[in-house]
Amino acid sequence: MVVTRSSAASITARSLPQTKTWSHTPSPLFLLWLCISLPLVMWDFTYVFLRPHSMPGGKWHLPWTPYSIYCEVDLVYGFKHYEDGEGFNPAQSTLNILETAMYLYYLYLVRNYRGVQKKGEHVGIFGERKMYGKDAAKAVLWGLVPCVATFWKTVLYWLQEILGQYKNIGHNSPNVLFWFWIVPNSPWMILPGYMIYIFGKEIVDGLAIASMEAESNGIANGVTKEE
Template sequence: MVSTRSHPREFTEPTSSPSKRSTPAPTSASSTSSSSTTSSHTPKRSAMSSTSGAWSHTPSNLILIWLGASLPLVMWDFSYVFLRPHSMPGGKLQWPLWVPYELYGAVDYNYGWPAWHANNGFTAAQSALNVVETIGYLVYLWIVYTYGVASTAQGSGAPDKGVFGKLAEARTVQGRWAAWAVLIAYGSALMTLSKTVLYWLNEAFSGFDNIKHNDAISLFFYWIVPNGAWLILPAYMTYVFGGEILEGLATATPNGKKDQ
């Protein structure tokens, strides 16, 4: 856990000179007004609590919604891969859960019969990484909903205003569990992003061997759009969680507060 400390007072107060009197500094109305204005404004939740110095984490509901939608899809995906050939067309487990993969396997041969007959291990290898990522995200969600409390603070990366402003309201985790949550989420998001980039590069360096048979419309809607989502959202999550880690580390440095 990253925390900040304030310097303690001296053990003995200096004795004032009898010939001099200490005069309290006057309090201006402008400074009182400024303090009142500042306290009424609710900023985005930072990685460091402004009151206790403990690390706090408030994820935006945008990220929570993405995880809620993507995790079931990822589990569906790696289950199909590990159950091949029974989950493939004609297999005893294909209907009804994996029927849509009959179409996708015809678009991306990594998921179809060509890769299976070629004993191509890339598909299963990336699915094994999907399992690790999924476990990381589930642990993150467990921390958020077990140790977090309902909060009206605005989560990192959440929109300030507008139609999606309500999605900023989330839950806040504090202390060591907050640090663990951010670290696990950052590692999982970076892993997802790196693996997806590798998936695209595998096609590029193989001459698009598994997808070049598609027409432009099929390629765009059935391959580029769905696979592109796993580039954009994990990149966004990596940026947000990485920013929280940097903020915490900067605050822990001697000049961290001055540099902000």
């Protein structure tokens, strides 16, 4: 059988699903998370890189007063690790700086999007709205990459304790460990993990739409098939 140009449009209409315009809608939950987490992360890596002055007894300790408790709970942040020249905490904090820069660029893309707004489209409390085209693609990329980095870096942080016989946190009681280590550190796996799923789904949707459009255009342009 020969599929002719004249019958291609009919076949396309019957056999191919209707495509839609791919877009990215910034998640209000993710934007709220960034508004909370980024200042905390910046507070954390400045503590690390300003040691020993930011540590208890240091001349700049005042802004980091809660760390007088946390460095006793998690010895990675304590005096012994610093005095022994352990590199894990500074290495993690270096990655925090890079991740923060990428998150800030995502926020910049979302906040400064000036694409065409369709009638009736919602503008969120953070000024976010649905994004289209290359701007949307860039936003998804710069949202996904740091989420992946944050998620797996946090997994690594947990695994070094689990596989290292809890040498930095094992001295805590279960109650202290839960409230001062597990609860504060869990969100950096849960929220980025959720957003990896959301951003990944958007990428898959975009590729599916592009694939359907390419298939549709191929038939409409008179691609033939003989049986």
